[in-house]
Amino acid sequence: MNADGQLVKRAIGGEDQAFVEIMQSHKVDLYKTAIAYLKNSDEALEAIQEVTYRAYKSIHQVRNSAYVKTWLIRIMINYCNDQLKKKKREVLGEEILQVQGISEDHSGLEIKDAMEDLDERSREILTLKYFHDLKIKEIAASMQCPEGTVKTWLNKALKALKGKLEEKGGN
The missing domain is CATH 1.10.1740.10 (RNA polymerase sigma factor, region 2, helix turn helix motif)
Incomplete structure (x- = not known):
């Protein structure tokens, strides 16, 4: 130890x-x-x-x-x-989500607005993964659920975020 x-x-x-x-x-x-x-x-x-x-x-x-x-x-x-x-x-804070294909096409304000429209779990998973650089295993431990579940939730959160950005007139 x-x-x-x-x-x-x-x-x-x-x-x-x-x-x-x-x-x-x-x-x-x-x-x-x-x-x-x-x-x-x-x-x-x-x-x-x-x-x-x-x-x-x-x-x-x-x-x-x-x-x-x-x-x-x-x-x-x-x-x-x-x-x-x-x-x-x-x-959510002023930080820009550094996700391939999202942050390049949208401003920080657009990403922030889109994240505000997501459900609480999606915001939490995106925050833990991309703002705190936690690994899937660490997120799973903190949320007391299997790693596969976290991967599924993360994938859905990213798709939802991209959808929200497209709704707001992004690329």
């Missing part, structure tokens, strides 16, 4: 300093995720505080220490989706 794995094991065992070190090492990824969803630095900082609290309360639920980053990002995405539902708006 690597040093990160030992750190996670210590945090699961109740060692507060180990938990703090885990949160420190993943704070940039959590902040980027929060900004991508909430588009507001104050709200993103508040989201990090809330996710830190939620993660602290449920660190014992981490089953595989290798997926702690995925687990934390999943908590952040769930929190952000909850916040967006409260505001009755669903948006």
Whole structure:
């Protein structure tokens, strides 16, 4: 087991300093995720505080220490989706989706608008895959479903995104 794995094991065992070190090492990824969803630095900082609290309360639920980053990002995405539902708006960050054949033909704004029209699961899978560079295996572990299911959902999400872009008058 690597040093990160030992750190996670210590945090699961109740060692507060180990938990703090885990949160420190993943704070940039959590902040980027929060900004991508909430588009507001104050709200993103508040989201990090809330996710830190939620993660602290449920660190014992981490089953595989290798997926702690995925687990934390999943908590952040769930929190952000909850916040967006409260505001009755669903948006994704300003980042451009780097998918072959999509980003070349459409502006970032077009992609962002099209992603807002997708269902929550599709947005989540595209975000995990293309914004956080997670592998199918990691996404499957975080969503607690088979890898084949994630591949199917990812394929459907990409087709839906392309369809939305074509509806909006793209190539």
